[in-house]
Amino acid sequence: MRLGLISTLFLLFAQYAFSQDLDMLLDAYAQDSDLSKITKKDSAGLLQIFTRDDIEAMQASNLQDILDSLPGIYLLKSGSNITSVSASSVTQSGGTNTRLYINDHDMSSSAFGTAFLIWGEMPIEYIDHIEVYRATSSMEFGNETAILIIRLYTKTAARDSGTKMRLVADSLGGYNTNIYTADILENGLSYFAYTNASSLKHKTYHNSYQGVEYDLKSDIGSYNFFANLEYEEWKLDLGAYKKENDNFLGLSTSKHITPTDGKLQAQQLYAHLSKKFENGVKLQLSYDNLIYDRDYVDPNGIRVANAPTLNNYNIKFTDNIFSTILEKTFQTDSNHLLLGTFYKYKGFTNDGDYSDTNNSYVHQNSFTNSLNFYSLYIEDSYNLGNYMQIIGSVKYDILRYAKDIKDQNEFLGRIGIINTFSGFKTKLFYTRGYIPLSFYQIYNPENMPYKSNPNLDAPKTDTYTASISYAKEHYKTSFEIAHIVFNNYIFYNYLSPNGWINIDDSASLSSFLFDFTYIFDKENTIKTNFSYGANSGNVEDTPNFEFRLTGFNTYQKFTFFNALTYRTSYTYKNINIGDTYDLTSAIKWHYTQDFSIGIRGENILNMGFEEAYKNLSYSIPVREQKFLINVEYQF
Amino acid sequence: MKKLLMLLLFLPLLLTASQKEYEIKILFAITDALFPNTKVVKVWTDTADNNLFLQDIKKIQTVNSMREADILFLTKKSDIQNDKMKFVTSYKLLKHYKKSAIAGFYWKKGRPNILFIKKNLLKYKKKLPNSMSKYIEDEL
Numbered sequence: 001m002r003l004g005l006i007s008t009l010f011l012l013f014a015q016y017a018f019s020q021d022l023d024m025l026l027d028a029y030a031q032d033s034d035l036s037k038i039t040k041k042d043s044a045g046l047l048q049i050f051t052r053d054d055i056e057a058m059q060a061s062n063l064q065d066i067l068d069s070l071p072g073i074y075l076l077k078s079g080s081n082i083t084s085v086s087a088s089s090v091t092q093s094g095g096t097n098t099r100l101y102i103n104d105h106d107m108s109s110s111a112f113g114t115a116f117l118i119w120g121e122m123p124i125e126y127i128d129h130i131e132v133y134r135a136t137s138s139m140e141f142g143n144e145t146a147i148l149i150i151r152l153y154t155k156t157a158a159r160d161s162g163t164k165m166r167l168v169a170d171s172l173g174g175y176n177t178n179i180y181t182a183d184i185l186e187n188g189l190s191y192f193a194y195t196n197a198s199s200l201k202h203k204t205y206h207n208s209y210q211g212v213e214y215d216l217k218s219d220i221g222s223y224n225f226f227a228n229l230e231y232e233e234w235k236l237d238l239g240a241y242k243k244e245n246d247n248f249l250g251l252s253t254s255k256h257i258t259p260t261d262g263k264l265q266a267q268q269l270y271a272h273l274s275k276k277f278e279n280g281v282k283l284q285l286s287y288d289n290l291i292y293d294r295d296y297v298d299p300n301g302i303r304v305a306n307a308p309t310l311n312n313y314n315i316k317f318t319d320n321i322f323s324t325i326l327e328k329t330f331q332t333d334s335n336h337l338l339l340g341t342f343y344k345y346k347g348f349t350n351d352g353d354y355s356d357t358n359n360s361y362v363h364q365n366s367f368t369n370s371l372n373f374y375s376l377y378i379e380d381s382y383n384l385g386n387y388m389q390i391i392g393s394v395k396y397d398i399l400r401y402a403k404d405i406k407d408q409n410e411f412l413g414r415i416g417i418i419n420t421f422s423g424f425k426t427k428l429f430y431t432r433g434y435i436p437l438s439f440y441q442i443y444n445p446e447n448m449p450y451k452s453n454p455n456l457d458a459p460k461t462d463t464y465t466a467s468i469s470y471a472k473e474h475y476k477t478s479f480e481i482a483h484i485v486f487n488n489y490i491f492y493n494y495l496s497p498n499g500w501i502n503i504d505d506s507a508s509l510s511s512f513l514f515d516f517t518y519i520f521d522k523e524n525t526i527k528t529n530f531s532y533g534a535n536s537g538n539v540e541d542t543p544n545f546e547f548r549l550t551g552f553n554t555y556q557k558f559t560f561f562n563a564l565t566y567r568t569s570y571t572y573k574n575i576n577i578g579d580t581y582d583l584t585s586a587i588k589w590h591y592t593q594d595f596s597i598g599i600r601g602e603n604i605l606n607m608g609f610e611e612a613y614k615n616l617s618y619s620i621p622v623r624e625q626k627f628l629i630n631v632e633y634q635f
Numbered sequence: 636m637k638k639l640l641m642l643l644l645f646l647p648l649l650l651t652a653s654q655k656e657y658e659i660k661i662l663f664a665i666t667d668a669l670f671p672n673t674k675v676v677k678v679w680t681d682t683a684d685n686n687l688f689l690q691d692i693k694k695i696q697t698v699n700s701m702r703e704a705d706i707l708f709l710t711k712k713s714d715i716q717n718d719k720m721k722f723v724t725s726y727k728l729l730k731h732y733k734k735s736a737i738a739g740f741y742w743k744k745g746r747p748n749i750l751f752i753k754k755n756l757l758k759y760k761k762k763l764p765n766s767m768s769k770y771i772e773d774e775l
Contacts, residue, residue, distance in 0.1 A: 029658065155745060158742060161727060
């Protein structure tokens with residue numbers, strides 16, 4: 001009785017006290033409700049989150065703006081104008097070790113094993129927050145394995161009811177315009193629909209060969225559509241993305257870069273249905289159709305495998321992917337057990353048309369294959385007391401191809417321990433995994449125009465990670481180490497009849513990341529990152545060291561974002577790139593709750609990170625100096 | 636049952652226990668600011684399932700008839716014609732009842748928002764504490 005009275009008085013007092021500070025309550029509610037708090041999987045790897053506040057303060061408009069902000073990860077542009085990322089000290093190789101998700105949907109192509117071919121520059125206005133997991137395995141996400149996982153979560157009708165328009169225009173002539181609308185209907189059905197058109201412009205560079213000057217263009221135009229329908233525990237995502245890329249350096253012989261025409265036309269359509277049942281069962285069904293259609297034209301010759309030098313090159317990959325994922329969770333006070341299985345069908349078609357200028361060589365080919373991919377996985381997470389969590393996962397992948405390619409059976413395992421005490425958090429993980437192979441690497445019966453090896457083995461990986469973090473009211477700091485060993489790794493050997501070969505040896509990659517964030521208040525923070533990367537081959541194809549200073553600030557109706565990134569010099573393809581300084585700044589004026597206008601500058605100092613390319617005599621900025629104006633209106 | 640009620644209120648957010656606590660505290664703070672000298676505030680809601688949740692908020696007593704109520708707590712669009720003071724849970728409803736909605740607590744642009752309409756505060760002779768003046772807007 002007395003206890004009840006005391007509780008009531010306490011509650012009354014607490015409510016009275018809180019009524020004095022609605023700001024504090026609302027802030028606490030907003031922070032506690034942040035979607036990333038619901039979706040993140042702290043046990044899945046070294047994690048970095050871009051919250052909605054971060055993305056909005058940055059005035060980020062496409063995925064490159066995010067990829068360029070990852071400590072210790074470098075945003076790169078391939079010679080054929082495809083976005084990629086690499087760890088410090090190395091360049092990208094293949095891309096199958098990176099996966100991109102939009103909500104629960106894996107965006108990867110089966111032809112190339114990566115999503116970046118199509119989605120690397122995707123506009124992100126419909127994205128609520130982004131999680132980046134490093135040195136992970138993906139077992140926690142019940143899907144195919146990867147070392148780097150980027151998960152994008154879309155906005156929801158529950159939090160974004162209404163209609164919003166955004167227009168971004170930049171000093172290079174590009175634009176990004178979009179609209180979304182969302183609502184919850186009386187019957188409980190909610191919808192979110194979004195559409196976008198964008199033009200990503202770059203400077204035109206030039207290359208001279210035999211007295212003729214050739215333009216090197218890398219513009220990208222795209223259209224994007226996304227819709228989400230939710231009813232009770234049913235959820236349906238529909239997505240479509242279509243884009244056209246210039247060829248940038250094109251394909252050439254080893255002596256010159258002289259493209260005169262050609263482009264990439266790519267598109268992806270997908271549907272993803274999921275249903276959560278009350279007994280902890282989750283079922284997901286999805287379908288993808290991807291088309292990658294590339295033309296290259298070079299009057300001075302395109303060198304390919306098993307054919308004379310070409311002048312016209314057209315290749316078209318078509319993927320059809322069906323996927324079923326079934327999972328069940330068992331939850332007790334101290335234990336969380338996940339049992340899962342998936343089946344994927346991946347159909348692959350390659351059509352090619354190749355010729356030289358005077359049609360003395362004309363060749364067409366067409367071939368198909370498919371993969372039946374079965375997987376079983378178990379993950380258990382056990383809380384030992386209040387401070388320690390032990391995590392163990394195993395996964396078995398069975399890959400069966402329709403023809404010619406050898407069967408693959410792959411085992412993955414992961415064990416880790418998370419300790420939390422007095423503001424400290426430590427994480428130790430060991431993961432045994434593999435690097436998936438894509439059709440592009442293992443299937444081309446003619447070995448023309450590229451070579452493939454149907455007997456290739458997927459390289460195995462041993463990943464060790466350790467991290468410690470400490471947080472107080474006004475600051476937080478962390479130190480992370482990742483060491484990845486690639487066993488039986490693969491290498492493209494031009495002299496080998498099938499190109500790709502396994503190397504019976506191991507190579508390793510190490511990265512170190514230090515972070516310190518000082519929080520003045522919820523609207524003013526300053527963050528520093530130091531990262532260092534090295535590899536067992538002592539190769540330095542990208543900078544070893546990076547330092548970044550980032551500030552998020554608010555003053556009255558203005559929000560500010562500033563980021564300065566310093567990277568050390570490096571040499572690639574005999575071109576030395578000195579120390580680089582990337583300054584990105586953004587200011588947004590929130591005129592009303594519904595209307596804001598902002599400006600953003602990228603590579604403001606024009607001393608930003610540059611990339612060198614084979615056979616090109618100079619380096620090119622990955623992100624050119626550019627100024628953008630950004631207008632947003634909600635009604 | 637309570638979870639269901641909360642889902643109806645801010646559907647379909649996945650609410651944790653602490654989020655529910657915050658919602659109760661925020662709604663109490665708003666109620667207390669609008670009715671500082673009233674011991675019991677009579678509230679009518681358009682969704683019967685909200686009654687239990689509202690009863691968790693101190694000072695609030697739910698009633699079955701609009702006429703008895705000091706304020707209407709509205710979570711869905713309907714065609715209520717009377718001039719009773721209204722509290723709403725979406726921006727859409729705030730616009731729909733802009734002549735009689737005094738305040739709203741809703742999600743917009745991914746964030747929770749509180750908004751009081753100035754002309755309706757004047758109309759219903761309500762004066763907020765200074766600490767809440769930043770939530771008052773002249774126009775929608």
